[in-house]
Amino acid sequence: MGAILEVQELTKYFGGLGAVRHVSFTLNEGEMLGIIGPNGAGKTTLFNLLTGFLKPSRGRISFKGESIVGLKPYDIVNRGIARTFQIVRPFHQLTALENVAISCLSKRAIGKAIGDQDVEEKAAALLESVGLSGKEGIFAKDLPHGDLKRLELARALAIEPELLLLDEPFAGLGLMETSSLSPLIQKLSQEGHSIIIIEHKLRELMKLVKRVITLHFGEKIADGTPDELSRNEKVIQAYLGKGGMTLATG
Amino acid sequence: MVRKGRRTFFTSERIGLFIALAILSAVPLFIKKRAIVELIILANIYAVYVASWDILCGYTGQVSFGHALFVGGGAYTAALLNFYFKVPPLLTILIGGGVAALLGLIIGMPCLRLRGPYFALATFAAAGLPHGLTDVYWEITGGLDGLYGISPVWPTLNGKYYFSLLLTALCCGLIYVGGRSSRGLILKSIREDEIGAMASGINTTRYKLITFVISGFLAGVAGAFYSHNQLHVGPETLSINLSVLVIIMSVVGGIGTITGPISGAYLLTIFNEMLREWEEVRLLTYTAVVVLILLFVPKGVLPTLTDGIKQLIKRKGG
Numbered sequence A: 001m002g003a004i005l006e007v008q009e010l011t012k013y014f015g016g017l018g019a020v021r022h023v024s025f026t027l028n029e030g031e032m033l034g035i036i037g038p039n040g041a042g043k044t045t046l047f048n049l050l051t052g053f054l055k056p057s058r059g060r061i062s063f064k065g066e067s068i069v070g071l072k073p074y075d076i077v078n079r080g081i082a083r084t085f086q087i088v089r090p091f092h093q094l095t096a097l098e099n100v101a102i103s104c105l106s107k108r109a110i111g112k113a114i115g116d117q118d119v120e121e122k123a124a125a126l127l128e129s130v131g132l133s134g135k136e137g138i139f140a141k142d143l144p145h146g147d148l149k150r151l152e153l154a155r156a157l158a159i160e161p162e163l164l165l166l167d168e169p170f171a172g173l174g175l176m177e178t179s180s181l182s183p184l185i186q187k188l189s190q191e192g193h194s195i196i197i198i199e200h201k202l203r204e205l206m207k208l209v210k211r212v213i214t215l216h217f218g219e220k221i222a223d224g225t226p227d228e229l230s231r232n233e234k235v236i237q238a239y240l241g242k243g244g245m246t247l248a249t250g
Numbered sequence B: 001m002v003r004k005g006r007r008t009f010f011t012s013e014r015i016g017l018f019i020a021l022a023i024l025s026a027v028p029l030f031i032k033k034r035a036i037v038e039l040i041i042l043a044n045i046y047a048v049y050v051a052s053w054d055i056l057c058g059y060t061g062q063v064s065f066g067h068a069l070f071v072g073g074g075a076y077t078a079a080l081l082n083f084y085f086k087v088p089p090l091l092t093i094l095i096g097g098g099v100a101a102l103l104g105l106i107i108g109m110p111c112l113r114l115r116g117p118y119f120a121l122a123t124f125a126a127a128g129l130p131h132g133l134t135d136v137y138w139e140i141t142g143g144l145d146g147l148y149g150i151s152p153v154w155p156t157l158n159g160k161y162y163f164s165l166l167l168t169a170l171c172c173g174l175i176y177v178g179g180r181s182s183r184g185l186i187l188k189s190i191r192e193d194e195i196g197a198m199a200s201g202i203n204t205t206r207y208k209l210i211t212f213v214i215s216g217f218l219a220g221v222a223g224a225f226y227s228h229n230q231l232h233v234g235p236e237t238l239s240i241n242l243s244v245l246v247i248i249m250s251v252v253g254g255i256g257t258i259t260g261p262i263s264g265a266y267l268l269t270i271f272n273e274m275l276r277e278w279e280e281v282r283l284l285t286y287t288a289v290v291v292l293i294l295l296f297v298p299k300g301v302l303p304t305l306t307d308g309i310k311q312l313i314k315r316k317g318g
Helices: A043-050 A073-079 A096-104 A107-111 A116-129 A145-158 A175-190 A202-208 A226-230 A233-240 A244-249 B012-030 B034-060 B067-085 B089-111 B116-136 B157-179 B182-192 B194-199 B204-230 B240-253 B259-296 B301-317
Strands: A003-014 A017-028 A032-036 A058-063 A081-083 A163-167 A194-198 A211-216 A219-224
Touching: A003 A043, A003 A194, A017 A043, A017 A058, A017 A194, A017 A211, A032 A043, A032 A202, A043 A081, A043 A163, A043 A194, A073 A081, A073 A107, A073 B194, A081 A145, A096 A107, A096 A116, A096 A145, A096 B182, A116 A145, A145 A163, A145 A175, A175 A194, A175 A202, A211 A226, A211 A233, A219 A226, A219 A233, A226 A233, B012 B034, B012 B157, B012 B259, B034 B067, B034 B157, B034 B182, B034 B204, B034 B240, B034 B259, B067 B089, B067 B116, B067 B204, B067 B240, B089 B116, B089 B204, B116 B240, B157 B182, B157 B204, B182 B194, B182 B204, B194 B204, B240 B259, B240 B301, B259 B301
Parallel strands: A017 A219, A032 A194, A032 A211, A081 A163, A163 A194
Antiparallel strands: A003 A017, A003 A058, A211 A219
């Protein structure tokens, strides 16, 4: 399969601070890639650059062979890149169904011949697919954290994305919630979605992905299989620590 | 839309709206006092002002302090066209709305790049400029006195009343339907979290700008009608006082609900007039009541009342 995303020499400076420095990688169609690194390594900044919420200081980002640098976030979404946020951003005063319906009303979703009357059914089906069936009418402000994570996923899926960027999908979730969300992400990958996941819960991440990139102080220090990374000295020193191998391979 | 189980046409809100419309339609039949009918006409006009403000500010979360720009833009356009070129009122009202919409586009493009207090200040300044211009070009605008001798829309009081009611029903109906449509839902998402809306693929700038233009058009139409109703136009239609009054009416009624601000317009217009009998304490009482409402009914009068009735029915039912 060909590359869906190509990132070359991507760099972002905030004043004198290099949050992301010369990061290059390629993501193939249907591939699921993990990104790990300590806090402040530049993982979320990388997502913000890929989704247009930040403009890179240097470097190139190509999605399906076309540059997306300088495009507005909604233009990037409408080209087929959807994301979730590390700290969930639901529309609190709207119901779960309405939260998802907003994404169904995006140019990309509407462009796929979805009329207004179909929006509700599509949003309900998406809520069901992420395990939120029966919670359509509940306001987002009243949903527990685990459900909000699922809601974010449903909102991203409503875009019908080709590339899905998941920023710490397991953050703040208990063991049960994590183990129920994991198969959902696995299923999305099996359905052909290209996925990049930022995650600190390595045990869960390593079960999902076959390739992991490690960032440290904004630089890519490793790119390989979970097994390779668990034996990589730089990664062990920067992030995994001595118990890294156990953590990574479970 | 997009609220499961709410597909019935006759919702309690809509029944309430029809009852309100029926009561307003009966006003000239039962009230023969000219001053009261004129007062309700004024409240009808204010209802359009606040509803058009609410669709922009209550729905998208952009608090504009410059709504008088649209009102005054429409009012002066209609008055000048009618006064100098004898353009008939029906046409001036439409052109007035068009000019206000154009102002919305011109002002909206730079202002909507700003957020929060910066946006509020920019709209405040944008409305202040034409207010000053009325004085600079006093030979054309009549300066502080304004222009007298604008043609009436309708020669009879009843005709004028029903025209105002039709205009209000059309403008507020359009805003109400738009607010409850999928587009209204998108505006609400922008108010809730603009970044989240962008991440959902929504071109937030485009939606805000379109809303600015529509809000401008409707406020301009109401402003133009105001000129023909008062047979006069003056700088008060462009004043900050009017912009603030519109905000107060919206907040008192229940911001972001369309129906709330409309009820706020009627409530405060009538209340203000009732206080005229006690002129020396009018301003003090008016201010005190508004402050008390803001303190104890922060959601607004109508949403609080509706919630109260719903809870009461629930309790009786349970």
